[in-house]
Amino acid sequence: MESSFPFGVILAILASLIIAANVVVAMAVLLLIHKNDGVSLCFTLNLAVADTLLGVAISGLVTDQLSSPARPTQKTLCTLRMAFVTSSAAASVLTVMLIAFDRYLAIKQPLRYFQIMNGLVAGACIAGLWLVSYLIGFLPLGVPIFQQTTYQGPCSFFAVFHPHFVLTLSCVGFFPALLLFVFFYCDMLKIASMHSQQIRKMEHTGAMAGAYRPPRTPSDFKAVCTVAILIGSFTLSWTPFLITGIVQVACQKCHLYLVLERYLWLLGVGNSLLNPLIYAYWQKEVRQQLYQMTLEVKKGLSSFLLLLFARDGGLEESMGTSCHIATISHPQLDD
Numbered sequence: 001m002e003s004s005f006p007f008g009v010i011l012a013i014l015a016s017l018i019i020a021a022n023v024v025v026a027m028a029v030l031l032l033i034h035k036n037d038g039v040s041l042c043f044t045l046n047l048a049v050a051d052t053l054l055g056v057a058i059s060g061l062v063t064d065q066l067s068s069p070a071r072p073t074q075k076t077l078c079t080l081r082m083a084f085v086t087s088s089a090a091a092s093v094l095t096v097m098l099i100a101f102d103r104y105l106a107i108k109q110p111l112r113y114f115q116i117m118n119g120l121v122a123g124a125c126i127a128g129l130w131l132v133s134y135l136i137g138f139l140p141l142g143v144p145i146f147q148q149t150t151y152q153g154p155c156s157f158f159a160v161f162h163p164h165f166v167l168t169l170s171c172v173g174f175f176p177a178l179l180l181f182v183f184f185y186c187d188m189l190k191i192a193s194m195h196s197q198q199i200r201k202m203e204h205t206g207a208m209a210g211a212y213r214p215p216r217t218p219s220d221f222k223a224v225c226t227v228a229i230l231i232g233s234f235t236l237s238w239t240p241f242l243i244t245g246i247v248q249v250a251c252q253k254c255h256l257y258l259v260l261e262r263y264l265w266l267l268g269v270g271n272s273l274l275n276p277l278i279y280a281y282w283q284k285e286v287r288q289q290l291y292q293m294t295l296e297v298k299k300g301l302s303s304f305l306l307l308l309f310a311r312d313g314g315l316e317e318s319m320g321t322s323c324h325i326a327t328i329s330h331p332q333l334d335d
Contacts (some may be wrong), residue, residue: 004154007262008065010057018055018272022048025276027125029290036285039122040102044279044286047095050133051272054088054229057081058269064155066247071285078155079141080109082161085157085269087137090173091271100227107191136173140165154214156261166245182232188224226282233278240264 026048033041060081064073073081106113140146146165148158241264248256279286 002201004065008062009267011065012062014266014270014273015055015059015062018051018269019059021273021276021280022052022055024290024293025280025286028280028286028293031290031293032285038118039117040099040119042107042122042126043095043099043102044283046129047092047275047279048097050088050091050095051275054092054269054272055086057085057088060157061085073155075151075160078151079128079147079160082157082160083141085137085138086161089269089272090136091178093174093234094133096230096275097180098125098129099151100181100184100230103227104188107188136169139275155233157265158257158261163245163249166242167249170242170246174238178231178235181227181234185224185227185231188227192224226278229282230276233271233274237274240266260323319334 008227026045029041029045029048032038033045103118105117109116137275140161146162146168148160148162151159241260244256244260244264248254248260280290
């Protein structure tokens, strides 16, 4: 059990960072939604909520990793914990796909975007996303082939879930989603390049001074960059875990569970820490809102410190006045 202590410490630190980073981004996005009321911001907020729930879910595993073997986690409780972890991770991945599709739709159909992606459609997409996520996470509870026949603590993913579950997730969910990501990116890059060529051609012919101006080209390249970063972080985070899980299914004699659970699973979960950092850096409005929040916190802290120092100075002054009065009222002490 001593070997699981460092893993428990790393898991605790990672869970704390995921929760803190996503809560801050969620607060900034909520303020932006209150100001701008944008549909795409709702998807960003949903991503922060999903990643926060993932951090909360993995924090429940910390106690089991740091506790003694005398109190192992029950199999039912461990299964529920890992189901919530899987559901939150699935919600995060599906939200990233939804954001990529939203940016793709904004570039593909710029004139009809606000008609297609209204508040009702966005709410239905988010509700359906969470329904599918919980169906994925709790699927092993209803399919015996996805469950481990024997349970040996401490609580971990492969302690209760069979590698066949990872194989199914990879073939049905991950790799089709990755191909869809690549399709979105290539088509968006093609559209952005066409818009850029149109602008260069019009500048060359001198038509740029006229009334026509190709719309949304800076937004096109911004969306392409955002989707590219999301694809890269999504792929680098989860591909090693899923491919190694497939190898474990193909090679039953290969004992890769330690590598999967101690290293590759943490790498996949770490994607929930990368997501808020990506949006805090790449989205200008989120970055500006975070800067304003930082200024407000500094202003409030400065006001509090000034008030505290002023109160302490008043107390010292009043104490000095009291001592002076006490000395005058008791002259016999000088005799």
